[in-house]
Amino acid sequence: MRVRPPAGLAVVGILGGAVLLVPFVALVAGVDLTRLPGLLSSPSALDALGLSLRTALTATAICLVIGTPLALVLTRLDFPGRSFARSLVLLPLVVPPVVGGIALTEAFGRRGLIGEHLQLLGIDIAFTSAAVVMAQVFVSLPFLVVALEGALLTRGEAHERTALSLGASPLRTFLTVTLPLLVPGLVAGLVLTFARALGEFGATITFAGSLQGTTRTLPLQVYLERETDPEAAVALSLVLVVVALVVITVAYGRRDRRRDDRQTGARA
Amino acid sequence: MRGRTGHHLGVALGLIVGSGVVLAGCSAPSSGSAESGTTLTVFAAASLGDSFEELADGFEQENPGVEVEYNIAGSSSLAEQILAGAPADVFASADEPNMHTVVAAGENSGEPEPFATNVLTLVTPADIPADTPANTPGITSLEDATAEGVKLVVCAPQVPCGRAALALAEDAGVELSPVSEEASVTDVLGKVTSGEADAGLVYVTDALGAGESVNAIELENADSAVNTYPITVLAAAAENGSEHPELAQRFVDYVLSEEGQSVLEADGFGAP
Numbered sequence: 247m248r249v250r251p252p253a254g255l256a257v258v259g260i261l262g263g264a265v266l267l268v269p270f271v272a273l274v275a276g277v278d279l280t281r282l283p284g285l286l287s288s289p290s291a292l293d294a295l296g297l298s299l300r301t302a303l304t305a306t307a308i309c310l311v312i313g314t315p316l317a318l319v320l321t322r323l324d325f326p327g328r329s330f331a332r333s334l335v336l337l338p339l340v341v342p343p344v345v346g347g348i349a350l351t352e353a354f355g356r357r358g359l360i361g362e363h364l365q366l367l368g369i370d371i372a373f374t375s376a377a378v379v380m381a382q383v384f385v386s387l388p389f390l391v392v393a394l395e396g397a398l399l400t401r402g403e404a405h406e407r408t409a410l411s412l413g414a415s416p417l418r419t420f421l422t423v424t425l426p427l428l429v430p431g432l433v434a435g436l437v438l439t440f441a442r443a444l445g446e447f448g449a450t451i452t453f454a455g456s457l458q459g460t461t462r463t464l465p466l467q468v469y470l471e472r473e474t475d476p477e478a479a480v481a482l483s484l485v486l487v488v489v490a491l492v493v494i495t496v497a498y499g500r501r502d503r504r505r506d507d508r509q510t511g512a513r514a
Numbered sequence: 515m516r517g518r519t520g521h522h523l524g525v526a527l528g529l530i531v532g533s534g535v536v537l538a539g540c541s542a543p544s545s546g547s548a549e550s551g552t553t554l555t556v557f558a559a560a561s562l563g564d565s566f567e568e569l570a571d572g573f574e575q576e577n578p579g580v581e582v583e584y585n586i587a588g589s590s591s592l593a594e595q596i597l598a599g600a601p602a603d604v605f606a607s608a609d610e611p612n613m614h615t616v617v618a619a620g621e622n623s624g625e626p627e628p629f630a631t632n633v634l635t636l637v638t639p640a641d642i643p644a645d646t647p648a649n650t651p652g653i654t655s656l657e658d659a660t661a662e663g664v665k666l667v668v669c670a671p672q673v674p675c676g677r678a679a680l681a682l683a684e685d686a687g688v689e690l691s692p693v694s695e696e697a698s699v700t701d702v703l704g705k706v707t708s709g710e711a712d713a714g715l716v717y718v719t720d721a722l723g724a725g726e727s728v729n730a731i732e733l734e735n736a737d738s739a740v741n742t743y744p745i746t747v748l749a750a751a752a753e754n755g756s757e758h759p760e761l762a763q764r765f766v767d768y769v770l771s772e773e774g775q776s777v778l779e780a781d782g783f784g785a786p
Binding site for chain 2: 351355356357372373451452455456457458461462466469470471472473474476
């Protein structure tokens with residue numbers, strides 16, 4: 247049997263839950279259902295939704311390609327200052343997104359550290375969908391790296407050692423042993439990465455700008471609609487909430503069920 | 515077992531009561547009590563920030579014991595807050611539609627009065643380092659700024675400065691093809707000062723405030739899109755205290771006075 251929390255704390259806990267949930271309940275209650283289809287099928291809303299899905303999926307794919315090796319480096323490679331490097335990865339997650347946007351502008355803007363040279367090559371990033379993806383990768387990569395670090399550390403290296411001792415090459419060991427074992431952590435990490443990319447606002451508006459179909463993602467559209475049509479903003483917010491709900495159900499629902507199964511098994 | 519639960523319950527109840535007190539503290543109205551002086555709460559549009567800080571100093575000197583507190587934000591956000599019951603005494607909007615929203619809801623007390631005007635100007639980034647490719651290729655007019663390949667940034671049509679930009683372009687017979695339509699004029703200015711954009715349409719007051727980081731190019735037809743700023747005493751002033759409505763009116767009068775107008779003029783605002 248589970249050890250129940252003291253009754254008083256349970257009450258506070260439930261109040262705590264209300265703090266989190268009440269705003270969302272109010273949001274849903276504020277949606278004008280009769281106007282909903284019209285609001286969601288307007289060209290600007292569809293453009294924003296399409297752009298958000300395209301850029302967030304691209305950003306998630308990029309995070310997968312660069313985040314997995316980064317997590318491996320941070321957990322499996324011994325180098326001085328590794329623990330400091332691991333905390334540095336959290337930086338984009340902790341600083342306000344607008345600060346991230348300013349940092350990206352300083353790096354990749356036309357007069358930026360790297361952007362200046364890209365400009366000479368004829369590459370202009372600001373005001374393009376590529377800038378949106380960069381902003382999303384910047385803020386969401388930590389989610390994937392942290393999830394993978396957790397998976398790598400808790401699982402240990404015994405299986406890989408065995409594979410290596412049996413003569414498998416490091417690459418083959420990675421592809422056939424490490425990667426399959428990482429899949430559950432990877433899925434959870436990718437889902438969170440996608441969700442964070444989809445919700446990106448501050449860095450995008452600072453670094454990429456806001457133009458329908460090119461850089462105005464769903465969160466930016468919500469922010470702009472607030473100016474003239476608060477109801478439309480509420481309707482679009484609902485879309486983001488629903489997507490977020492689906493995402494967390496996929497990422498955490500499965501994991502919880504597995505944990506419950508394990509506990510039930512232990513009791514039997 | 516039961517006794518311990520009871521103990522925990524007591525602690526927990528203490529926590530709840532405690533957090534309730536904290537929450538109540540958060541939502542307490544900000545108006546000061548009569549003995550220690552009165553706090554006048556003014557909701558002012560973002561573009562008025564600097565000018566109104568200066569006006570507050572003058573007003574506080576003329577009215578000892580009175581403190582002016584500002585909430586500075588976009589006019590539509592302010593209107594939204596007023597409609598939601600924010601305890602404000604005075605509302606100064608950057609455009610007439612947002613003032614109309616407040617009046618339509620009956621939140622005003624007395625007629626709104628125009629107190630300033632603002633027009634748009636073209637800004638380009640200053641201080642371009644010699645070794646970078648010229649990113650402001652000789653922009654001297656709105657026509658230049660709307661030419662192909664020029665990265666022009668304007669406000670979105672949903673906000674006042676964007677509506678003004680559209681009116682201006684229509685009057686000049688040019689079509690705007692911006693690379694970005696920002697949600698606020700400060701975002702437009704930011705894109706220009708950082709050098710990301712070749713040109714931007716902002717208010718003359720913003721250009722003046724940005725100082726040497728931008729070149730301001732006066733537009734021939736700037737007067738075709740004049741933004742009028744109205745100010746009004748709010749109905750909520752009466753709920754903030756008996757002396758508030760009169761004091762709020764005195765603040766409005768001060769903004770409209772010669773002294774107030776000269777402060778606004780120095781910051782680039784036009785006379786109403």
